[in-house]
Amino acid sequence: MKQVILYCRAGFEADLALEIQTRAAEIGVFGYAVPVEGSAWVKFECYTDGDAERLIKSLAFEKLVFARQWFAVAAELENMPAKDRISPILAACQDLPQCDALVVEYADNDQDREMATFCRKFTVPLRQAMRGKGLLTAKEGHKLPTLHVFLQDSANGFVGISYPANASGDYMGISRLKFPSAAPSRSTLKLEEAINLFLSEKQREQWFKPGMHGVDLGACPGGWTYQLVSRGVKVQAIDNGMIDENLMATGLVKHIQADGFKYKPQPCPVDWLVCDMIERPDRVAQLMAQWLADGWAKRAIFNLKLPMKKRFASYQQCLEIIDLVLARVGSYTLKARHLYHDREEITLFLALDGKAT
Numbered sequence: 011m012k013q014v015i016l017y018c019r020a021g022f023e024a025d026l027a028l029e030i031q032t033r034a035a036e037i038g039v040f041g042y043a044v045p046v047e048g049s050a051w052v053k054f055e056c057y058t059d060g061d062a063e064r065l066i067k068s069l070a071f072e073k074l075v076f077a078r079q080w081f082a083v084a085a086e087l088e089n090m091p092a093k094d095r096i097s098p099i100l101a102a103c104q105d106l107p108q109c110d111a112l113v114v115e116y117a118d119n120d121q122d123r124e125m126a127t128f129c130r131k132f133t134v135p136l137r138q139a140m141r142g143k144g145l146l147t148a149k150e151g152h153k154l155p156t157l158h159v160f161l162q163d164s165a166n167g168f169v170g171i172s173y174p175a176n177a178s179g180d181y182m183g184i185s186r187l188k189f190p191s192a193a194p195s196r197s198t199l200k201l202e203e204a205i206n207l208f209l210s211e212k213q214r215e216q217w218f219k220p221g222m223h224g225v226d227l228g229a230c231p232g233g234w235t236y237q238l239v240s241r242g243v244k245v246q247a248i249d250n251g252m253i254d255e256n257l258m259a260t261g262l263v264k265h266i267q268a269d270g271f272k273y274k275p276q277p278c279p280v281d282w283l284v285c286d287m288i289e290r291p292d293r294v295a296q297l298m299a300q301w302l303a304d305g306w307a308k309r310a311i312f313n314l315k316l317p318m319k320k321r322f323a324s325y326q327q328c329l330e331i332i333d334l335v336l337a338r339v340g341s342y343t344l345k346a347r348h349l350y351h352d353r354e355e356i357t358l359f360l361a362l363d364g365k366a367t
């Protein structure tokens with residue numbers, strides 16, 4: 011296999027193309043991607059046969075920020091006849107290892123979204139046919155590879171595989187969350203998605219306990235504060251704006267009108283620092299790293315609002331800033347993702363190793 015297909019938010023193809031080229035080269039896989047603006051997916055073409063599989067096995071998926079999902083391409087599906095689309099797909103899968111899950115997907119862009127119903131309906135007969143041929147196990151699981159059928163329209167697309175231990179567990183890499191009606195802003199979903207993605211179940215249990223303390227920089231109207239409060243955390247909400255009255259009524263929130271760049275927590279340290287300030291990403295990266303280096307917070311989740319152009323370069327610059335501040339203090343864990351609920355920003359988790367617990 012020579013090609014890897016990756017999904018992203020529409021408009022972020024160039025960033026994803028640059029990112030996959032860079033990260034692949036770091037593990038000795040060389041190739042190129044030609045991004046199509048607005049398509050919501052990127053095809054990375056390796057120079058060497060077999061490298062697509064090597065890439066999706068060896069490069070940790072969680073290292074990628076702009077990719078929602080990926081799979082190695084086994085075959086391109088072209089001009090499938092309307093009266094029998096299943097036979098060409100079965101033929102394309104003959105040499106693949108047995109899979110235990112099948113997903114029929116489409117690109118999350120303005121044109122292809124109308125494929126959603128077709129993909130959902132087509133999954134059922136295709137799954138049956140694959141099981142009949144022994145290409146899919148009788149019971150769905152997440153131990154064997156996942157088979158991806160990615161369709162541009164009802165006649166054309168790609169078929170390939172991903173390894174569930176090194177890919178997104180969500181259909182199309184999209185984490186769909188229900189908006190909590192009591193939350194004061196839709197931004198709340200970003201922090202909820204980040205908590206689900208970055209933290210294990212055990213970490214979520216240990217790191218959110220009633221009576222813990224958190225600081226929310228750029229808190230108003232309170233969507234992120236809502237996530238902390240709903241987990242029992244007492245929040246210092248820093249922002250000159252107006253905060254939601256229902257949040258204040260919980261008795262867990264102290265609203266402080268101050269500049270997030272000058273505020274020092276009380277008590278200190280706090281269990282959580284979260285930050286959604288609309289500020290320059292390099293300034294925010296520096297601030298977050300400094301809070302951890304100074305021991306003001308045990309761990310942080312924050313957004314970096316990236317510029318429209320050169321988002322990947324801007325992210326790399328922020329990584330350097332964080333490393334400059336934290337490397338002298340100790341080793342640290344950093345996770346970053348362009349979340350489904352993010353728009354022009356990415357979300358990061360940061361903690362000094364050993365200090366986060």
Ligand SMILES: C[S@@+](CC[C@H](N)C(=O)[O-])C[C@H]1O[C@@H](n2cnc3c(N)ncnc32)[C@H](O)[C@@H]1O
Nearest residue numbers: 195197228230231232233234269270286287288
């Ligand atoms: C995107 S909104 C935050 C939304 C919030 N996370 C929520 O879920 O409701 C950004 C906020 O950052 C605040 N902000 C920007 N710069 C700030 C600063 N230097 N200090 C404190 N707050 C700041 C703005 O007032 C604004 O309310």
